[in-house]
Amino acid sequence: MQTPLETAYVFLYVLSGVTVLGLLVLFGLKLRNIAAEKRTKLCLEKYQDYFVYLQAHGEEEERLRTPYGEVTLQEKKIIQKKLFELMERFTGVHRQKLAWLCEDLGLVDLDLKRLGGSWKWTRVDAAYNLGVMRSQRAVPGLLQLLEKLDYDPSLFIVARAVAKCARNGNDLDEMVRQLVKHRKNFHPLIVDILSESEVDTGPLYVAFLQEADTDLVEIGLIGLSVNNQSNLEPYLHKLVHAKEKEVRIKAVKLMCKDSRLLTDKRVREFFAHQDWEIRAAVAKSIGTLGLAVHIPLLKKAVVDSNWWVCHHSARSLAQLNIEGFQALCEILQEGRFGNHVQLAHQVVQEELAKGKQKLDDQEKQLQYNQKLHLYQSSRRKTISTA
Secondary structure, rough: OOOHHHOOOOOOHHHHHHHHHHHHHHHOOOOOOOOOOHHHHHHHHHHHHHHHHHOOOOOOOOOOOOOOOOOOOOHHHHHHHHHHHHHHHOOOHHHHHHHHHHHHOOHHHHHHHOOOOOOHHHHHHHHHHHHOOOHHHHHHHHHHHHHOOOOOHHHHHHHHHHHOOOOOOOOOOHHHHHHHHHOOOHHHHHHHHHOOOOOOHOOOOHHOOOOOHHHHHHHHHHHHHHHOOOHHHHHHHHOOOOOOOOHHHHHHHOOOOOOOHHOOOHHHHOOOOOHHHHHHHHHHHHHHOHHHHHHHHHHHOOOOOOOOHHHHHHHHHHOHHHHHHHHHHHHHHHHOHHHHHHHHHHHHHHHHHHHHHHOHHHHHHHHOOOOHHHHHHHHHHHHHHH
């Protein structure tokens, strides 16, 4: 039977052995990294003139030539990393020529083989490389890989690769549907991924607005908020009355970007809507678009039950020059108490303070004097009434 001391000795021996083994592994990895760095340095020195040639001849019509002589597999991998750096820096024709060069060097074929490998992260790494090289030949394999992946970061790496390599809108449509099936709320990320594509995504977003799937509709709305398209009114008007609150809000915000869609009837409808987000959105857009015709509706909205609606209404009035400022002063005259009066007074004071800083401009000075006169008049009338 072992004594406690013998047991301690055995434990120390095992611990020492594990420590030594760990140190040997770390030492081996260090040596391998040093050797890899040395090979990389030698390769870059060997092809230094070639990389200068690539940058100097990127704008010419002729296809870029491959390096002279036989290029080993190890050298191809090092050259590939350098080409990737250049492709991330350049756009347009220069980047396209570098992509063709990757094809001529056989780099695309190498990663296409890796894409069918047995280890997941080898396939994901190959997908990333193919995305950088924008190989359209890789799209079928990338979509198959995307379908098999679980919900983890690798999903978005492959999806971004599909977007970069996409041949047409159908490839992007299939990619989006593969992502949406996970039913996670990452719609802005999908739109960001689609922005990597060289394919026109506008028609795809418009098509999503007509889908029954709420996730696809939201992606379409988010995408169109950064991708201007015309003739959207029929789709948006229908979505304003959707059951899903997020869809309604996004549809209204998109409509509020076009002053032609903000008719008097529609603005009144939005200000009477049950969703405060919609009322706030239309209040904010009136000031942004400079629609002074809706000042009376903004003035009423300053007393809304929701603070954000009041806030955006008062700020929009301040943006509508003298007419909007006059409406704010009228609010001060009509009410002595209440949060909306305090808010209007705060906005008025801020506008006067900003105008006071720009008195060197004659036009700004004239506006400041008019605003100051309106404010002083409203104060005198308020005191007289009291």
